Amino acid sequence: MANKKIIVIGGSSAGPKAAARARRLDQNAEITMFQKGPDLSMASCGFPYYVGGVFDERNKLLNTPTGVVRDPKFYWNAKGIKAVINTEITRIDRENKRVEYINHQTGESGQQEYDKLIIATGATPNMPPVPGINLEGITTLQSMQDADYLRNIRDEGKIKKAVVIGGGLIGIETLEALHLAGIELTLVELFPQLLSFLDWDMAKLIENYLKTKANVITQNGVAEFIGTNGKLEAVKLQNGTQIPCELAVVAIGVKPNIKLAREAGIEIGQLGGILVNQHMQTNDPDIYAAGDCCEIPNLITGKNVLAPYGDLANLEGRVAGENMIMGNTAKFPGTIQTGICKLFDYGAGITGLSEIKAKEAGFDFEVAVNASFDKPKFMGGQLLITKLIAEKNTGQLLGAQCLGPGEVSKQLAIWATAIKAKQTVEDIVCSDLPYAPPFSMAVDHSIATSHVMENKMRRFFKGINGPQLKEKLDNGDAMFILDTRGPDEYENMRLGIGETLIPVGMLRKRVEDLPQDKNTEIITYCQISLRGYEAAMFLQGLGYKNVKVLEGGVAAWPYPKEK
Known part of the structure; x- marks a missing residue:
């Protein structure tokens, strides 16, 4: 039996992963990877950090963990994969199962046959259609x-x-x-x-x-x-x-590179990406696609999305590489679109649906915002702010957004795992997570966030977020706004929205300073609204019927503050 001929178009992320997976599963296959540019397996998500001087050696973006540059020589010696650089595939001839190519350095052109083919052509940056776009700089x-x-x-x-x-x-x-x-x-x-x-x-x-x-x-x-x-x-x-x-x-943003696929009659989706099934297989059973050039399903909504992330490209490439050898034994089910970025001393990211996306998808959901620390203050704890989305009837987790100078990536990893597993709020409230002061609070930020959500869903307290309170203020609604922080905190920074300062430790002694009408709408808060929650529960115990906690407190207030 002749050795299987595998051609990989694209040498950035999905392509090399597919080629490597195929090689590991078939030591006799003839695998050729074509890359239009001069570099292979670039860690493109690391580009900003190279530019910024976080590290100085360019090859670190191309190296293996042991420091070997992933160039054509490496691919041939270490993996038995022929990597052809500076060479563009110009046509896929599906009828004769071959590709045509041109080397942009030498001008040499040619063609090569395949049994299985993977398209991993990535995406192209969008450019604004305005005058002067071709200027130097x-x-x-x-x-x-x-x-x-x-x-x-x-x-x-x-x-x-x-x-x-x-x-x-x-x-x-x-x-x-x-x-x-x-x-x-x-x-x-x-x-x-x-x-x-x-x-x-x-x-x-x-x-x-x-x-x-x-x-x-x-x-x-x-x-x-x-x-x-x-x-x-x-x-x-x-x-x-x-x-x-x-x-x-x-x-x-970017747009999928689909010209080659479209010209070959490969089916393209409504979002402009190559359509694939759960095996990363196109409408041609011998052609697969992976990475930024593809559309993949969102696991929560079921609708296709474009998800140009380096981690997903590698996972998709691995699945495609196996299936080209083994015959559709591996599946890539889809994405919940987890993303994160670093911005100076902050992290920010999301997994699952935002509030806007949950509305668009037609979910009936509850929202909770929690601000707390990633570990104890005596261990240098930093603030985290998380916005959690959960389905009202079932409590199933739909999405989480997290930001702050604390350990955002850990929080998103927890929520991504829970959402992928279709867990509920109830599953998280007593999660057995690792605890020691150098790593987390005794009640981890994620668990504390689930407690806030549980308390809201069980109607132990009513919450109000920043935009909702701002709308009430703009409408001139009558409210008693209670800041429960200490005087020093208040003097350092306050919201300046007509609030009354009564520290939570003084509240029981200053009941006479509260509204006498028990139907008055009262908004309570503190720096992160833990003391605000304590005050709300006390006020409810006094018989106040319309008490709300400003979720996230001063820390999550998105509008200007008074200093």
């Missing part, structure tokens, strides 16, 4: 060449002002990288908020933090790039504002 951060260009700018230290266009994951990480280079920065986002996968109230907390590092402009897009003699000098916004700069990094 405008770049993305999608390729190793982009990373080299921006790292060189950092090392030279000549550029003093830059604009980052796009407030998503890559835009914000690029902002940090250029900030580390000492460049004066402006971040421009067309939509009303940064990090569009978060709800507005959570994204606003990120925006408030980033404004301490850079100029942040939302609800304003790019109208034109202005330059002289072919070089960028300014970015003109849609409202007419001109921002002088010598560098602009465009990070407004």
Whole structure:
């Protein structure tokens, strides 16, 4: 029996993983991987940190854990995989089961037959269709060449002002990288908020933090790039504002690379990605696809999504690689779209559905916000703010958003595992998680968040979030707003919304200072609203019938505060 011929198109993430999996399962297969560019297996999510100088050796983005560069020689010697770089596949001939290619370095063209083929062509950065887009000084951060260009700018230290266009994951990480280079920065986002996968109230907390590092402009897009003699000098916004700069990094998302697949008659979905089944198989049984070029199902809504994440690309590639050898024995069920980014001293991320997405999907759900620390203060604990979404009738977890200087990744990992397992709030409230003061609170932040949700769902207290309270204030609703913090905290920073300060330790002695009408709407809070919750329960015990806790307290208040 002839050896199976495997062709992999794409050498970044999904492609190399598929090739490696195929090799491990079949030592005799003839595996060829074609890469359009000069580099293989790039750790592209590490580009911002290379640009920012977190590490200086370029090859660390290409190395194995033992420090060997993943180049064609490595792939052949270590894996028996023929890796062909600087070579683009120009056509897939499905009828004759072969591909046509051209080497952009030598001009050599040719063709090669396959038994099984995987398309892992990735995605291309979106670029704004505005004048001046081709000026020198405008770049993305999608390729190793982009990373080299921006790292060189950092090392030279000549550029003093830059604009980052796009407030998503890559835009914000690029902002940090250029900030580390000492460049004066402006971040421009067309939509009303940064990090569009978060709800507005959570994204606003990120925006408030980033404004301490850079100029942040939302609800304003790019109208034109202005330059002289072919070089960028300014970015003109849609409202007419001109921002002088010598560098602009465009990070407004990506679109799947599907030209090759479309021309070959591979089925494309409504979102513009290649359609695959749970085996990562296309409508051609001998052709698979994986990575950013594909559409995959959201496990909660059942609808297809584009999820251009490096971890998913590797998982999809592994499944496709096995199935090309073993015959559809492996499955990739879909995604819950877990994402995280680092922004200076903060982390921010989501797993599952946001409140907006849960509404769009038609769920009847409850929302809870918790602010607490990742470990005890005496161990250097840092703040975390989590917004949890759960289905009302069943308590099934639908989504969690987390941000802050605390250990965000741990929290998202907990929630992602729980959501994937279709766990409920009840499953989390008594979770047996590891505890020691260097690592967590006795009641971990995730468990404390589930307690807040449980208390709300069991109607032990009523909650109100920042936007809901702001709407009531704007409407002029009659309320008694009770700040239960200490006087020192109040003097240092207060909300300035007409609140009355009664520290929780004084509340029992100052009952006469409370409204006499037990039907008065009372809003209680503190820094994180733990004391606010204690006060609410006390007030309910006194017979007050309309008490609400401001969830997340001062820490989660997304609007200006008085200092």
